[in-house]
Amino acid sequence: MKMRLIIASVLIPLGIIIAAVPENTTKPFRLTAGELLEEVCEGTQFVSTDEIADMLVQKDPSLQLIDVRTQAEFEKYSLPGSVNIPLSDLLSEEWSDFLDQGVKMNVFYSNGNLKANEAWMISRQLGFENNYVLQGGLNYWAETIMNPQAPKSVLADDEIAKYDFRKGTSMALGGGSMVAIGSKANNTPKPKIKKRKKKKKVAGGC
Amino acid sequence: MAPLIVNEIISPDTNLLIALLIGIGFGFVLESSGFSSSRKLAGMFYGYDTTVLKVFFTAAITAMVGMLFFSLFGWMDLSYIYVNPTYLTSAMVGGTVMGVGFIVGGFCPGTAFCALSIGKLDALAFVGGLVLGIIIFTEGYPLWEDMYKADFMGTPTMNELLDIPRGVFALGMILVAFAMFWVGEWAEKKFPREEY
Known part of the structure; x- marks a missing residue:
C-alpha cells in the first residue's frame, strides 16, 4: 500500500511532465543557426569544377556526385557516375543512407549554384557530414x-x-x-587514334 | 547516443554479453520475489494475488517513462528502437493460447525456466509442453501460415493508432496502471487465499 503511494508519487508527476513537453525537443547533432551561418560565410562547401574533373578522370571511388535537378533534366544530361536525388525528394527515407554517411564525398550539383546549395544547407542543418556543392553548377562545368x-x-x-x-x-x-x-562547341576534336595492325606470327608450320 | 548498437558504441557481441548479465539479474529477481510459484502466477487470474500485474506493469511504465525522458534529453533516438510488427489475427490467437496456457500451467515461459532452475517438477512439465508446442507450430507451419501472416499492420504504436501525442498516452498509461493496481489490491482483499 505504502509502496504503491511512493511509486505513484514519483511516476505520475513524471508522466505529467512527459505529457506537457513537446516531442523531440532536442535533436542531437543539429547545427545551430549561428554555426550554419558561419559555414555559409566561409563557403567551405564549394568544390571547384577542376577538382571534380580531376577526381572523375582519376576515377576516385570516394566521389559521389548527386544531381538535385528533376529527373527529366537528369536523363537529358548528367555527370558520369552521378545519382539523381531531386531536391523535393531530399528528405525521403530512401536517400538517407546516401546523404548521411561518413565515407564518401557527396557533391551536389544543379544547373547553377542555387538548388545544390539549398540541398547542402538542408542536409547540413540535419547534421550530415561530407556533403559539398559543385561551384557554379553544370553551367560553369560546361564553360x-x-x-x-x-x-x-x-x-x-x-x-x-x-x-x-x-x-x-x-x-x-x-x-x-x-x-x-549555347556556345558553338565541337572545337575540341577527338584525337584520331591510328590503329596499327598487329604483327602476327606466321601461322602454320610443318 | 543510444541505442548503443546502432550508433556503434558497443558491438553486437558486447550487447549479447550485457543481455546475458541482465538476464541473469532478471531471473534472480524473479525467483527471489516468488515468481517461481505457479500459484502466485495463477493467482492473477483468480484475484487472490496480483503481484504479477503490479510487478510487470511497474516495470513497463518505468521503462516507458525512462525512454521518453532519454529521448527528451536527446540521449536516445526512439526512431531506432525496435517495434515488434503487428499481425492482428495471430496476435489475438496467440494471446489466447498463451493466456490459457498461463492459467492452466501456472507459468509464463520466463518464469517456467525460472522455476525449473530451482528444480520444480511442474515447471519441467510446463517446459516440456512448451517444447511440444514449438515443434507442433514449426512442423505444421504450412497449415497456419495464412492465419499467421493475416492482418499485417506494420509497426504501429498505440499513440499513433489513437492519434494522440506520445507523452499524453504515457500519462494515460501510468494512470491506468495505478488504477489497475488499486483494483488488484481490492481483489486481493475480496478473494483472499492462504499463502502457500
Missing part, C-alpha cells in the same frame, strides 16, 4: 571543363597549365558534346 577557352598568351604560366588540364579532362570526359549549353 570551364567541356568547352575551355584558351587564355590569352600574355597570361601567366599557371593559367595556361590550367587550360591544358581542362582541355585534357574535357577530352577524357567527352567534352564538346554539350551543344545545348
Whole structure:
C-alpha cells in the first residue's frame, strides 16, 4: 500500500511532465543557426569544377556526385557516375543512407549554384557530414571543363597549365558534346587514334 | 547516443554479453520475489494475488517513462528502437493460447525456466509442453501460415493508432496502471487465499 503511494508519487508527476513537453525537443547533432551561418560565410562547401574533373578522370571511388535537378533534366544530361536525388525528394527515407554517411564525398550539383546549395544547407542543418556543392553548377562545368577557352598568351604560366588540364579532362570526359549549353562547341576534336595492325606470327608450320 | 548498437558504441557481441548479465539479474529477481510459484502466477487470474500485474506493469511504465525522458534529453533516438510488427489475427490467437496456457500451467515461459532452475517438477512439465508446442507450430507451419501472416499492420504504436501525442498516452498509461493496481489490491482483499 505504502509502496504503491511512493511509486505513484514519483511516476505520475513524471508522466505529467512527459505529457506537457513537446516531442523531440532536442535533436542531437543539429547545427545551430549561428554555426550554419558561419559555414555559409566561409563557403567551405564549394568544390571547384577542376577538382571534380580531376577526381572523375582519376576515377576516385570516394566521389559521389548527386544531381538535385528533376529527373527529366537528369536523363537529358548528367555527370558520369552521378545519382539523381531531386531536391523535393531530399528528405525521403530512401536517400538517407546516401546523404548521411561518413565515407564518401557527396557533391551536389544543379544547373547553377542555387538548388545544390539549398540541398547542402538542408542536409547540413540535419547534421550530415561530407556533403559539398559543385561551384557554379553544370553551367560553369560546361564553360570551364567541356568547352575551355584558351587564355590569352600574355597570361601567366599557371593559367595556361590550367587550360591544358581542362582541355585534357574535357577530352577524357567527352567534352564538346554539350551543344545545348549555347556556345558553338565541337572545337575540341577527338584525337584520331591510328590503329596499327598487329604483327602476327606466321601461322602454320610443318 | 543510444541505442548503443546502432550508433556503434558497443558491438553486437558486447550487447549479447550485457543481455546475458541482465538476464541473469532478471531471473534472480524473479525467483527471489516468488515468481517461481505457479500459484502466485495463477493467482492473477483468480484475484487472490496480483503481484504479477503490479510487478510487470511497474516495470513497463518505468521503462516507458525512462525512454521518453532519454529521448527528451536527446540521449536516445526512439526512431531506432525496435517495434515488434503487428499481425492482428495471430496476435489475438496467440494471446489466447498463451493466456490459457498461463492459467492452466501456472507459468509464463520466463518464469517456467525460472522455476525449473530451482528444480520444480511442474515447471519441467510446463517446459516440456512448451517444447511440444514449438515443434507442433514449426512442423505444421504450412497449415497456419495464412492465419499467421493475416492482418499485417506494420509497426504501429498505440499513440499513433489513437492519434494522440506520445507523452499524453504515457500519462494515460501510468494512470491506468495505478488504477489497475488499486483494483488488484481490492481483489486481493475480496478473494483472499492462504499463502502457500
